[in-house]
Amino acid sequence: xxxxxxxxxxxxxxxxxxxxxxxxxxxxxxxxxxxxxxxxxxxxxxxxxxxxxxxxxxxxxxxxxxxxxxxxxxxxxxxxxxxxxxxxxxxxxxxxxxxxxxxxxxxxxxxxxxxxxxxxxxxxxxxxxxxxxxxxxxxxxxxxxxxxxxxxxxxxxxxxxxxxxxxxxxxxxxxxxxxxxxxxxxxxxxxxxxxxxxxxxxxxxxxxxxxxxxxxxxxxxxxxxxxxxxxxxxxxxxxxxxxxxxxxxxxxxxxxxxxxxxxxxxxxxxxxxxxxxxxxxxxxxxxxxxxxxxxxxxxxxxxxxxxxxxxxxxxxxxxxxxxxxxxxxxxxxxxxxxxxxxxxxxxxxxxxxxxxxxxxxxxxxxxxxxxxxxxxxxxxxxxxxxxxxxxxx
Numbered sequence: 432x433x434x435x436x437x438x439x440x441x442x443x444x445x446x447x448x449x450x451x452x453x454x455x456x457x458x459x460x461x462x463x464x465x466x467x468x469x470x471x472x473x474x475x476x477x478x479x480x481x482x483x484x485x486x487x488x489x490x491x492x493x494x495x496x497x498x499x500x501x502x503x504x505x506x507x508x509x510x511x512x513x514x515x516x517x518x519x520x521x522x523x524x525x526x527x528x529x530x531x532x533x534x535x536x537x538x539x540x541x542x543x544x545x546x547x548x549x550x551x552x553x554x555x556x557x558x559x560x561x562x563x564x565x566x567x568x569x570x571x572x573x574x575x576x577x578x579x580x581x582x583x584x585x586x587x588x589x590x591x592x593x594x595x596x597x598x599x600x601x602x603x604x605x606x607x608x609x610x611x612x613x614x615x616x617x618x619x620x621x622x623x624x625x626x627x628x629x630x631x632x633x634x635x636x637x638x639x640x641x642x643x644x645x646x647x648x649x650x651x652x653x654x655x656x657x658x659x660x661x662x663x664x665x666x667x668x669x670x671x672x673x674x675x676x677x678x679x680x681x682x683x684x685x686x687x688x689x690x691x692x693x694x695x696x697x698x699x700x701x702x703x704x705x706x707x708x709x710x711x712x713x714x715x716x717x718x719x720x721x722x723x724x725x726x727x728x729x730x731x732x733x734x735x736x737x738x739x740x741x742x743x744x745x746x747x748x749x750x751x752x753x754x755x756x757x758x759x760x761x762x763x764x765x766x767x768x769x770x771x772x773x774x775x776x777x778x779x780x781x782x783x784x785x786x787x788x789x790x791x792x793x794x795x796x797x798x799x800x801x802x803x804x805x806x807x808x809x810x811x812x813x814x815x816x817x818x819x820x821x822x823x824x
Contacts, residue, residue, distance in 0.1 A: 434507050435480055443474045457496070458489045464496050471497050480507055487536045505532060508658070520583045527576045534569050600769055600814055601650045602641060603676045605704070606685035607696035608656025611726040615685055615752035616653040619762070643766045644759070645796075652679065657700045676704070677713045680814065681720055681768050683761075688725035688737050688749065697723075720772070722746040722764050729754050770796075773812040778821075780807045790821065 435442050448463050457464060458481070471479065478500045479493070485503035493501045502510070509532055512525045604612045620639035641651040654676060676682060684700060686693055707713035728734045729751040737749040748764050750757030773796065780788055782802070791797060791809055794817045799810040813821065 434482075434504070434511065440478065440480075444470055444476060446470070454489075455486070456488060457492045458483065458485060459493075464493070468497050471499060478502065480504075490536070520580070523576055523580050523583065527573065527580065530569050530573050530576070534566065534573070599640070599648050599650045600680035600816075601652060601678055602681045602683060602765055603652045603654060603679035604683050604685055605654055605676055605700060606656060606683075606724075607687065607700055608658050610656065610685045610687040610690075610696070611752050612653055612656065612685045615683075615724065615726060615750070616651060618752045618755060618758060620651055641765075643769075644762050645766050645770070647766065647769065649680075649765070649769070657703050676717075677707065679720070680772065680816075681722065681765055682717060683722050683724050683765075685724045685726050687727050688739070689727045689730035720768065722748060722761070722768060724761060725749040726752055728756060769814070770812070773814055774818055775810065775812055776818060777808065777810050780809065782807055787821070794821070 446467060448459060448467075450459070454460065459467075470476075476499055479497060479502075481493070481501060481503050483503060484505055485493070485501070490501055490503065509525070509529050512521075513529065604616060606612050616637070616639070620641055637653045638650050641649045643649060684697070686697055690696060704713060704717060708715055708717070723746065725737050725739060725747065728737045728749050731737055734749040734751065734757045739747065739749075746764055746768065748757060748761045750761050752758070775798070778791070782804070784807075788807055788809065791811050791813075795811040795813040797809060797811045799808075801808040
């Protein structure tokens with residue numbers, strides 16, 4: 432229902448159909464197909480959405496039985512993503528995922544693709560079939576898209592490298608789709624990112640400056656929402672978006688605390704993150720820098736009414752991004768998490784080296800300073816990345 436509404440479809444009929452066995456030809460049993468067919472005709476249904484993955488054969492056979500368009504869960508999510516992507520990177524990623532999906536739909540059972548085109552007379556033999564031509568065209572386009580995406584990712588990598596040279600740590604928002612990430616992003620940064628009560632309102636990564644209670648500045652990044660059974664085409668296609676998570680100093684896992692399936696949603700998000708660990712895109716200790724943010728407390732009677740037991744060694748903060756309740760506690764938690772990651776180091780610098788002394792004040796927390804004619808002795812707390820930048824410029 433939520434996925435259908437997210438793309439503006441009006442749902443006039445829904446049914447839960449138990450499956451004793453998954454039929455390879457139609458997924459559903461013949462009796463179920465007949466009964467649903469009568470309902471579809473009576474209600475003049477133009478598009479049927481099956482909340483499961485359909486093989487190309489199953490999709491074609493159901494369309495033939497029901498006389499209308501049939502799409503599966505993956506196809507619907509791809510359509511939503513195609514409608515929402517606004518940046519060039521997002522559009523390229525969506526098109527790539529679409530083509531990977533469409534290529535799997537080109538099967539011999541699609542008889543309209545089996546007609547041969549005439550070959551060149553001097554080559555002899557049969558001409559190229561329509562399905563072979565379509566596969567070749569899609570394959571060529573996929574190669575070009577991957578090349579363009581690689582260039583975009585290199586550019587994003589350069590941007591990340593440039594951000595590493597700035598004094599600002601990064602904080603990434605992750606979470607199930609429609610958990611309120613964009614509303615929280617706006618509330619914390621004063622931005623005006625589109626925040627709507629619908630699935631996949633955010634597809635392209637967005638970043639803004641965030642000022643913490645200590646005065647420390649950080650970069651807050653909003654990312655694409657996760658969903659259960661996320662199509663594998665999209666996990667790969669949106670790798671660049673998730674790379675923002677791998678680079679983050681703090682990860683905010685935003686959850687819809689008022690949702691009845693909030694625990695299952697948490698498990699779905701963590702499963703995707705663990706998959707990134709397996710792919711080498713995320714380090715294994717990501718949980719140690721994660722804060723769980725229980726959002727939408729206003730729907731539960733306020734922050735004090737949100738009752739969840741935090742896991743061992745985990746930070747948990749309840750907030751309402753809509754009303755602002757709990758946001759100061761969240762900002763303090765981010766500050767504390769960044770401070771905990773800092774290392775205490777000491778340096779002796781020449782008094783005339785004012786630029787490097789100023790750099791330490793700008794990038795770290797100076798806890799002690801002692802000046803003499805020979806050297807300036809400074810004790811300072813620095814993030815590991817900042818320490819590396821200072822010691823190995």
